[in-house]
Amino acid sequence: MKRAPIAGLLFSLFLLCSSPAFSQQDFGEVAFANSGPPAVQADFIRALAQLHNFEYDDAAGHFRAAQKAAPDFAMAYWGEAMTQNHPVWHEEDVAAAREILNRLAPTPEARLAKAATEREQLYLHSVEVLFGDGAKEERDRRYEAALAEIHRKFPGDVDGAAFFALATLGAAEHGRDFATYMRAAAVLEEVFPQHPRHPGVVHYLIHCYDDSVHAPLGLRAARIYSRIAPEAGHAQHMTSHIFLSLGMWDDVVKANETAMDVVNRVRQKAGKPPAMCGHYNEWLEYGYLQQGRVADARRILEGCRDAAEKLAAAAATSKSSGHEGMSMSGMTPAAMTVSSYAEMLAHFLIDTQLWNDAAARWKVPPGDYPFAESALDYTDTIGAIRRGDLAAAREAAARTSSSAQRAAAAMKKMMNDSSMDDVFVIYNGELHAMLAAAEGKSPDAVAELKTMATKEHALPLEFGPPNIEKPTDELLGELLLQLHRPAEARDAFQAALARTPGRKIDVDGLARAEKEIAASASAKETTNPSSANPPPHNH
Secondary structure (H helix, E strand, O other): OOOOHHHHHHHHHHHHHOOOOOOEOOOEOOOOOOOOOHHHHHHHHHHHHHHHOOOHHHHHHHHHHHHHHOOOOHHHHHHHHHOOEEHHHOEEOHHHHHHHHHHHOOOHHHHHHOOOOHHHHHHHHHHHHHOOOOOHHHHHHHHHHHHHHHHHHOOOOHHHHHHHHHHHHHOOOOOOOHHHHHHHHHHHHHHHHHOOOOHHHHHHHHHHOOOOOOHHHHHHHHHHHHHHOOOOHHHHHHHHHHHHHOOOHHHHHHHHHHHHHHHHHHHHHOOOOOOOOOHHHHHHHHHHHHHOOHHHHHHHHHHHHHHHHHHHHHHHHOHHHHHOOOOOOOOOHHHHHHHHHHHHHHHHHHHHOOOOOHHHHOOOOOOOOHHHHHHHHHHHHHHHHHHOOHHHHHHHHHHHHHHHHHHHHHHHHHHOOOOHHHHHHHHHHHHHHHHHHHOOOHHHHHHHHHHHHHHHHHOOOOOOOOOOOOOHHHHHHHHHHHOOOHHHHHHHHHHHHHHOOOOHHHHHHHHHHHHHHHHHHHHHHHHOHHHHOOOOOOO
């Protein structure tokens, strides 16, 4: 990467001669030279660190505190506006960001006039672009270009490098694109040696390497991130993205237990009950399942079920209670909680295979929850097939087709995202193949599962527990074992483990396939010992 050494030296001098560097030992270490008075520095730097940690609410609160201390400090408004953009999740609230910027001044020109330095003007301009006119994809590209300009002019600005890399990740609108993610990683790797405790650098490196192919490259960053930001719940959880991609289940569990401890301490201080559902609990339950800790997984699932039922009931009886705290994507708290519960229940049943357990009869609470319904209709179909109730399975498969269509439509409406269409094609193909196998049509079932596996392989690699809760290669491997085709089953389980390393069902399936292959070879030797020990040649 081409550098501008003079600009870098000048920026380093600026760091030394302007506002002092601040360190947030509990959230990572940042030092951001700025024109704000001493009264804003603690809040501003805390907010910046938490912005890099994706602790957006805490960051916004401290940026507002900086605004209160210095109403004309432009960077405090820049920072709060930044909390309204979640690049990795492709979420934004443009209206909220514009309202924040308008509190600084009513026009872009007037706001820019309040930025005290060229560098601050460039940062402010970047959010004017990000929250300006145009479609999201177009604005994201222009925003990435604006951050590239900051990085070019001020190569010694580690925050500029970090935000440039994050903008690059955010510009990958259509799933995980390895080339794009590696470009972002290159920017971060260049600044990492000088800034190994910077929360943005370490955090975004994990995102760059957050798949089963590149995860080994992210292990260093994961180990560091948990140490440098002990009071950031997202930081503690984020390390598990790498651990999960490597099948390191003890580390996955520890990271998410720690994350939940941090989150619940914050909630307790705010007078709120512990969080029972949500992203970190979903990953914790999945980690427990991979460890074989079914009782611990059940405990989390039951807590989430109770929370989902209560919130859904409240949403059904009060219009306001269902919509307060709506996400940027447009999901209500009830919808998010119910979806989390359904995802946890699906993984619990599929990974434990406890199809006669009481949990197999749990349902989605009443309401309009298409994501939850599609996940549980799919799971119910698998369960009915495993129990041998083909009539119930056909009925559940029909429900899956309907709820999947509604979920895909909801995703398009909320996020302008059609990626779920491919997932639901695989859902329906898997269920059709399983029904065919149950009806004795094994060749058709194997052929369809191979087709669905090819479709799944074509999807971008996703982080976290399997997005398709029953991976197609895994399903194919299980069917091939039933058909006494262990060599082919071995190939299927190996393909599954390439996408989900260390997944317990696949590890066990591979071991069973290897055992059957070895037993078959041994049986052949026993029945035909002469082939194994040919007689010596006479010369």
